[in-house]
Amino acid sequence: MGVDQIVVTGQAQAIILGIETSCDETAAALVTRDESGRGAIRSNVVRSQLDEHAAFGGVVPELAARSHVEWLDHIIAQATDEAGMDLADVDAVAATAGPGLIGGVLVGLTTAKALAASLGKPLIAVNHLEGHALTARLTDGVEFPYLMLLVSGGHSQFVLVRGVGQYERWGGTIDDALGEAFDKVAKLLSLGHPGGPAVERVARDGDPRRFRFPRPLLREARLDFSFSGLKTAVRLQAEALAPLSDQDVADIAAGFQAAVTEIVATRSRQALERFGQVLPGVQPQLVVAGGVAANRAIAAALDRVAQDMGAPLVVPPIALCTDNGAMVAWAGAERLALGDMSSLSVAARPRWPLDDPDMGVNQHGV
Numbered sequence: 001m002g003v004d005q006i007v008v009t010g011q012a013q014a015i016i017l018g019i020e021t022s023c024d025e026t027a028a029a030l031v032t033r034d035e036s037g038r039g040a041i042r043s044n045v046v047r048s049q050l051d052e053h054a055a056f057g058g059v060v061p062e063l064a065a066r067s068h069v070e071w072l073d074h075i076i077a078q079a080t081d082e083a084g085m086d087l088a089d090v091d092a093v094a095a096t097a098g099p100g101l102i103g104g105v106l107v108g109l110t111t112a113k114a115l116a117a118s119l120g121k122p123l124i125a126v127n128h129l130e131g132h133a134l135t136a137r138l139t140d141g142v143e144f145p146y147l148m149l150l151v152s153g154g155h156s157q158f159v160l161v162r163g164v165g166q167y168e169r170w171g172g173t174i175d176d177a178l179g180e181a182f183d184k185v186a187k188l189l190s191l192g193h194p195g196g197p198a199v200e201r202v203a204r205d206g207d208p209r210r211f212r213f214p215r216p217l218l219r220e221a222r223l224d225f226s227f228s229g230l231k232t233a234v235r236l237q238a239e240a241l242a243p244l245s246d247q248d249v250a251d252i253a254a255g256f257q258a259a260v261t262e263i264v265a266t267r268s269r270q271a272l273e274r275f276g277q278v279l280p281g282v283q284p285q286l287v288v289a290g291g292v293a294a295n296r297a298i299a300a301a302l303d304r305v306a307q308d309m310g311a312p313l314v315v316p317p318i319a320l321c322t323d324n325g326a327m328v329a330w331a332g333a334e335r336l337a338l339g340d341m342s343s344l345s346v347a348a349r350p351r352w353p354l355d356d357p358d359m360g361v362n363q364h365g366v
């Protein structure tokens, strides 16, 4: 939860309320965007449901939706309070309309529709992935075009971001998302949920060379990921060694982390090479989003790749890499600036690829 101070320039600025409920965070934020395109976070309130799902080893959609219903009004009230603003000050209401767990998305989108209707302000239905994709423009003022690597619990993909609404998906995962792979490995090593931070923690005491786990697809040129074979190899190794000592757990975690780090680094290098081919003469930039960006081994490897390739690496503060309301508000602000608003009849979408031609809005950018 953080509030950035902004310098009030006297320029007209739009105030956007952003609502995020697509997974296990109930989040609301107020973000401003001035006419020059500079954004500022006035409030960013995130309530994680982690404890509610912990006993189940993963997010339970029905519980998540109920918890969003219970908390969203309070979180929105807290966001307006912390910003020192009133709902009546808001110029538009943005909410994640997908992709995500449909029950939760419906809670946020329906609330946003009710607010927009009662305030007489436009509604902006935001693609959650667009929220991740545009965050670096809010935090770092990154200019188009850039390459985004999104690595979260639900997604692993490269996207060429040419402009608002102009996205080319260059690769994704054919099975598990990277964060999901961390979570599953953590579960089979009895490390708890969420698994990523736990795997990273125990991996520090492990020997990454003791086990050489497979790097699926890595010899292929495509920019896709596959983690399920790796996860199976980890499971088989753990079963073969059972009962596991602390050192075994640490060594397996370190071996797994070394494998995924190599996979992500190699793919990122290939994706930056492709950037150079697709956009010759254009400075490549690599932007990372999603909770896995918190992993220091992966971040360090990406840093080396970016330096080798002469590409600036932008990793927004981790609180803005994971799910939050500010990214939704900001995507809404960018849309609003282009006059892209949604009808109150817009539907929630459990699946909504970023490069879907039906983003429901126009395409803008380079």
Ligand code: KG4
Binding pocket: 023, 151, 152, 153, 154, 155, 178, 179, 180, 182, 183, 194, 195, 196, 197, 200, 290, 291, 292, 293, 294, 295, 296, 321, 322, 323
């Ligand atoms: O972006 P995020 O908060 O939620 C979505 O999935 O949208 O990402 C959460 C994911 C979880 O799978 C979690 O295990 C992973 O990010 N994660 C990490 C680390 N911190 C969070 N994975 C590896 N290393 C970490 N330090």
Ligand code: ZN
Binding pocket: 128, 132, 152, 290, 322, 323
């Ligand atoms: Zn997300």
